[in-house]
Amino acid sequence: MQIDDADRRMLRHLQADPAISTAELAERAGLAPATCWRRLEKLRAAGVLKGVQAVIDWARLGYAVRVSLRVTIDKTDPRAFDEIIAAAREVPEVTEIQTFLGRVDLRLDILARDMAHYQELFRTRILTLPHIADLEALVHVADIKTDEALPL
Structure with a gap:
């Protein structure tokens, strides 16, 4: 358009x-x-405006831990991408799923109340996702720039 x-x-x-x-x-x-x-x-x-959304400060609601997981998938099964994405969508604390080309296949953003909650999520919900070959956890420390606006 x-x-x-x-x-x-x-x-x-x-x-x-x-x-x-x-x-x-x-x-x-x-x-x-x-x-x-x-x-x-x-x-x-035309899909240029996708909608308006509320931006919630999750830390003020008790979700103090944000983790970005870089996931490498075992791609020996042709259904691996579809299956891990479907399973990750079922985890309410996974707030964002992105796919990539390169060494990292997926990025999962996770919100947890605290480190104990994250540890429980990691053990019971994340490690049970199918087709994971490797994981790297990046624990969020601070937002430096979060503006999504571009000059028009």
């Missing part, structure tokens, strides 16, 4: 304030509210 300057202005304002009302967005982007609404609908239909 081709976007023009008006779309870029709208997207810049949405990145800065995802909860902005359509009327306020129209005003900031220099558009009529009806035009802004139609453009938003086109961006949604």
Whole structure:
């Protein structure tokens, strides 16, 4: 989909304030509210705008440990990727699953209340995932940059 300057202005304002009302967005982007609404609908239909989500500070809700697991899969079984991904999706504490090309095949992000909770998850839910050849755990220490916005 081709976007023009008006779309870029709208997207810049949405990145800065995802909860902005359509009327306020129209005003900031220099558009009529009806035009802004139609453009938003086109961006949604084209898949450019996937939605608006709440960003939760999990540490404030008692989930103090974040771990990123780098997983290398035993690829001798052609169903390995599908099976490990399906099994990982069943673990509620796995908040993100990404696939890669290279030495690491998957990355699983895990939230746990504390290290004891993580250890229990690791032993009972992670190590039982199928087709794991190797794991590397990276324990999160601090967020340095989490902004997903890009210049438009």
